Protein backbone atom coordinates (compact mmCIF):
# COMPACT_ATOMS: atom_id res chain seq x y z
CA UNK A 1 0.00 0.00 0.00
CA UNK A 2 1.29 3.47 -0.86
CA UNK A 3 1.40 5.55 2.28
CA UNK A 4 0.58 9.22 2.34
CA UNK A 5 3.82 11.07 3.25
CA UNK A 6 2.06 12.65 6.23
CA UNK A 7 1.12 9.21 7.56
CA UNK A 8 4.45 7.54 6.98
CA UNK A 9 6.34 6.61 10.12
CA UNK A 10 9.50 7.56 8.28
CA UNK A 11 8.40 11.17 7.97
CA UNK A 12 11.04 13.34 9.61
CA UNK A 13 10.43 15.95 12.30
CA UNK A 14 12.51 19.12 12.50
CA UNK A 15 12.14 21.22 15.67
CA UNK A 16 13.61 24.70 16.10
CA UNK A 17 14.65 25.56 19.65
CA UNK A 18 15.10 29.34 19.71
CA UNK A 19 16.11 29.24 23.40
CA UNK A 20 16.22 32.70 25.07
CA UNK A 21 16.48 34.55 21.75
CA UNK A 22 14.10 36.59 19.62
CA UNK A 23 12.20 39.74 20.45
CA UNK A 24 8.80 39.95 18.78
CA UNK A 25 10.22 41.49 15.62
CA UNK A 26 12.90 38.77 15.27
CA UNK A 27 10.34 36.10 15.91
CA UNK A 28 8.00 37.43 13.22
CA UNK A 29 10.85 37.71 10.74
CA UNK A 30 11.96 34.13 11.31
CA UNK A 31 8.44 32.66 11.29
CA UNK A 32 7.54 34.52 8.10
CA UNK A 33 10.52 33.09 6.24
CA UNK A 34 10.62 29.47 7.36
CA UNK A 35 9.40 27.17 4.63
CA UNK A 36 7.10 24.21 4.98
CA UNK A 37 7.72 21.10 2.91
CA UNK A 38 5.65 17.98 2.55
CA UNK A 39 8.73 15.92 3.39
CA UNK A 40 8.75 16.64 7.11
CA UNK A 41 6.92 18.11 10.09
CA UNK A 42 8.30 21.46 11.20
CA UNK A 43 7.88 22.82 14.74
CA UNK A 44 9.01 26.21 16.06
CA UNK A 45 9.71 26.61 19.77
CA UNK A 46 10.11 30.33 20.50
CA UNK A 47 10.46 31.75 24.01
CA UNK A 48 7.05 32.04 25.73
CA UNK A 49 6.72 35.74 24.91
CA UNK A 50 7.09 35.17 21.17
CA UNK A 51 4.92 32.08 20.67
CA UNK A 52 1.81 34.02 19.76
CA UNK A 53 3.66 36.28 17.32
CA UNK A 54 5.20 33.26 15.60
CA UNK A 55 1.76 31.65 15.31
CA UNK A 56 0.32 34.77 13.71
CA UNK A 57 3.18 35.33 11.29
CA UNK A 58 4.22 31.78 10.27
CA UNK A 59 4.33 31.34 6.54
CA UNK A 60 2.28 28.14 6.54
CA UNK A 61 -0.29 27.01 9.11
CA UNK A 62 1.07 23.45 8.84
CA UNK A 63 4.16 24.67 10.72
CA UNK A 64 3.43 23.78 14.35
CA UNK A 65 4.32 25.63 17.54
CA UNK A 66 5.90 24.40 20.72
CA UNK A 67 7.31 25.74 23.98
CA UNK A 68 10.64 25.12 25.67
CA UNK A 69 9.28 24.13 29.08
CA UNK A 70 6.10 23.97 31.16
CA UNK A 71 4.99 23.50 34.75
CA UNK A 72 3.62 20.23 36.13
CA UNK A 73 0.37 21.80 37.36
CA UNK A 74 -2.69 22.93 35.46
CA UNK A 75 -2.94 26.22 37.37
CA UNK A 76 -2.34 27.73 40.78
CA UNK A 77 0.07 29.69 42.95
CA UNK A 78 3.25 29.18 40.94
CA UNK A 79 4.61 32.66 40.33
CA UNK A 80 6.40 32.99 37.03
CA UNK A 81 5.42 29.57 35.69
CA UNK A 82 3.46 28.57 32.60
CA UNK A 83 1.07 25.61 32.57
CA UNK A 84 0.55 23.08 29.77
CA UNK A 85 -3.07 24.28 29.47
CA UNK A 86 -1.78 27.82 28.80
CA UNK A 87 0.45 26.45 26.06
CA UNK A 88 -2.49 24.67 24.43
CA UNK A 89 -4.48 27.87 24.78
CA UNK A 90 -1.86 29.86 22.85
CA UNK A 91 -1.70 27.29 20.05
CA UNK A 92 1.15 24.96 21.03
CA UNK A 93 1.11 21.28 20.11
CA UNK A 94 4.55 20.44 21.47
CA UNK A 95 6.69 21.14 24.54
CA UNK A 96 10.40 20.46 25.00
CA UNK A 97 11.10 19.00 28.45
CA UNK A 98 14.28 18.17 30.33
CA UNK A 99 16.63 20.04 28.01
CA UNK A 100 20.16 19.77 29.42
CA UNK A 101 20.25 23.54 29.90
CA UNK A 102 17.26 23.21 32.24
CA UNK A 103 18.71 20.15 33.95
CA UNK A 104 21.94 22.11 34.45
CA UNK A 105 20.83 25.69 35.19
CA UNK A 106 17.53 24.92 36.93
CA UNK A 107 18.56 21.67 38.62
CA UNK A 108 15.74 19.80 36.90
CA UNK A 109 15.70 16.12 37.77
CA UNK A 110 14.29 13.32 35.67
CA UNK A 111 11.52 12.93 38.29
CA UNK A 112 10.48 16.55 37.67
CA UNK A 113 10.65 16.03 33.90
CA UNK A 114 8.41 12.99 34.38
CA UNK A 115 5.75 15.03 36.21
CA UNK A 116 5.94 17.80 33.61
CA UNK A 117 5.54 15.25 30.81
CA UNK A 118 2.50 13.76 32.56
CA UNK A 119 0.93 17.23 32.81
CA UNK A 120 1.80 17.95 29.18
CA UNK A 121 0.16 14.70 28.05
CA UNK A 122 -2.93 15.38 30.12
CA UNK A 123 -3.25 18.77 28.42
CA UNK A 124 -2.93 17.18 24.96
CA UNK A 125 0.65 18.26 24.25
CA UNK A 126 3.35 16.14 22.64
CA UNK A 127 6.33 15.97 25.00
CA UNK A 128 9.79 16.14 23.47
CA UNK A 129 11.90 14.67 26.27
CA UNK A 130 15.62 15.43 26.06
CA UNK A 131 18.31 13.03 27.23
CA UNK A 132 22.06 13.02 26.77
CA UNK A 133 25.39 12.41 28.42
CA UNK A 134 28.13 14.87 29.36
CA UNK A 135 31.63 14.52 27.93
CA UNK A 136 32.92 13.20 31.25
CA UNK A 137 30.19 10.56 31.32
CA UNK A 138 31.02 9.51 27.75
CA UNK A 139 34.75 9.39 28.50
CA UNK A 140 34.04 7.20 31.52
CA UNK A 141 32.03 4.76 29.43
CA UNK A 142 28.77 5.71 31.14
CA UNK A 143 26.76 6.93 28.13
CA UNK A 144 24.29 4.05 27.92
CA UNK A 145 23.80 3.91 31.68
CA UNK A 146 23.03 7.66 31.79
CA UNK A 147 20.63 7.40 28.86
CA UNK A 148 18.85 4.43 30.38
CA UNK A 149 18.39 6.13 33.75
CA UNK A 150 17.21 9.38 32.17
CA UNK A 151 14.71 7.54 29.98
CA UNK A 152 13.35 5.23 32.68
CA UNK A 153 12.96 8.12 35.14
CA UNK A 154 11.76 10.86 32.74
CA UNK A 155 9.16 9.04 30.66
CA UNK A 156 5.80 8.82 32.41
CA UNK A 157 3.17 6.11 32.24
CA UNK A 158 0.95 8.47 30.24
CA UNK A 159 3.38 8.11 27.29
CA UNK A 160 2.14 6.72 24.00
CA UNK A 161 3.85 6.45 20.64
CA UNK A 162 1.94 9.56 19.55
CA UNK A 163 2.51 11.88 22.52
CA UNK A 164 6.18 11.25 23.29
CA UNK A 165 9.32 11.97 21.31
CA UNK A 166 12.86 11.61 22.62
CA UNK A 167 15.62 14.04 21.66
CA UNK A 168 19.10 12.60 22.02
CA UNK A 169 21.33 15.57 22.76
CA UNK A 170 24.86 14.80 23.95
CA UNK A 171 25.58 17.76 26.24
CA UNK A 172 29.09 18.15 24.82
CA UNK A 173 27.69 18.60 21.29
CA UNK A 174 25.27 21.42 22.13
CA UNK A 175 26.41 24.74 20.74
CA UNK A 176 30.01 23.52 20.45
CA UNK A 177 30.26 22.67 16.75
CA UNK A 178 31.23 19.11 17.76
CA UNK A 179 29.07 16.17 16.72
CA UNK A 180 29.34 12.49 17.61
CA UNK A 181 30.45 10.06 14.93
CA UNK A 182 27.69 8.40 12.88
CA UNK A 183 28.34 5.16 14.78
CA UNK A 184 27.95 6.92 18.15
CA UNK A 185 24.67 8.49 17.04
CA UNK A 186 23.36 5.20 15.68
CA UNK A 187 24.29 3.29 18.85
CA UNK A 188 22.65 5.88 21.10
CA UNK A 189 19.46 6.07 19.01
CA UNK A 190 19.08 2.29 18.80
CA UNK A 191 19.64 2.00 22.54
CA UNK A 192 17.06 4.72 23.26
CA UNK A 193 14.48 3.10 20.99
CA UNK A 194 15.06 -0.27 22.72
CA UNK A 195 14.90 1.24 26.22
CA UNK A 196 11.68 3.16 25.57
CA UNK A 197 10.17 0.05 24.04
CA UNK A 198 11.12 -1.94 27.14
CA UNK A 199 9.57 0.61 29.48
CA UNK A 200 6.42 1.64 27.64
CA UNK A 201 6.02 -0.98 24.93
CA UNK A 202 6.20 1.18 21.83
CA UNK A 203 8.74 2.35 19.31
CA UNK A 204 9.27 6.08 19.66
CA UNK A 205 10.71 8.66 17.32
CA UNK A 206 14.19 9.81 18.39
CA UNK A 207 15.51 13.16 17.23
CA UNK A 208 19.17 14.07 17.23
CA UNK A 209 20.27 17.45 18.63
CA UNK A 210 23.68 19.10 19.03
CA UNK A 211 25.42 21.31 16.47
CA UNK A 212 23.10 20.35 13.62
CA UNK A 213 23.61 22.63 10.66
CA UNK A 214 22.80 22.69 6.96
CA UNK A 215 26.17 21.09 6.16
CA UNK A 216 25.76 17.97 8.32
CA UNK A 217 21.96 17.57 8.22
CA UNK A 218 21.65 15.21 5.27
CA UNK A 219 24.33 12.79 6.47
CA UNK A 220 22.96 12.62 10.04
CA UNK A 221 19.42 12.09 8.73
CA UNK A 222 20.68 9.02 6.87
CA UNK A 223 21.76 7.32 10.09
CA UNK A 224 19.52 4.46 11.13
CA UNK A 225 17.20 5.46 13.99
CA UNK A 226 17.37 9.22 13.40
CA UNK A 227 13.82 10.57 12.98
CA UNK A 228 14.73 14.24 12.73
CA UNK A 229 16.41 17.06 14.62
CA UNK A 230 16.16 19.41 17.54
CA UNK A 231 18.07 22.43 16.25
CA UNK A 232 19.37 25.30 18.39
CA UNK A 233 21.79 27.83 16.91
CA UNK A 234 21.14 27.05 13.24
CA UNK A 235 17.39 27.53 13.73
CA UNK A 236 17.97 31.25 14.32
CA UNK A 237 19.17 31.72 10.77
CA UNK A 238 16.45 31.41 8.15
CA UNK A 239 18.68 30.16 5.38
CA UNK A 240 20.39 27.54 7.56
CA UNK A 241 17.12 26.29 8.99
CA UNK A 242 15.44 26.17 5.58
CA UNK A 243 18.39 24.18 4.27
CA UNK A 244 18.08 21.72 7.16
CA UNK A 245 14.38 21.30 6.29
CA UNK A 246 15.36 20.85 2.66
CA UNK A 247 17.79 18.08 3.62
CA UNK A 248 14.81 15.88 4.50
Ligand code: PGA
Nearest residue numbers: 174175210211231232233
Ligand atom coordinates in the same frame (compact mmCIF):
# COMPACT_ATOMS: atom_id res chain seq x y z
P1 PGA B 1 22.62 23.56 19.02
O1 PGA B 1 21.55 23.33 20.20
O2 PGA B 1 21.95 23.14 17.74
O3 PGA B 1 22.90 25.04 19.06
O4 PGA B 1 23.80 22.75 19.33
C1 PGA B 1 20.71 22.22 20.21
C2 PGA B 1 19.82 22.26 21.42
O5 PGA B 1 20.25 22.71 22.48
O6 PGA B 1 18.63 21.87 21.35
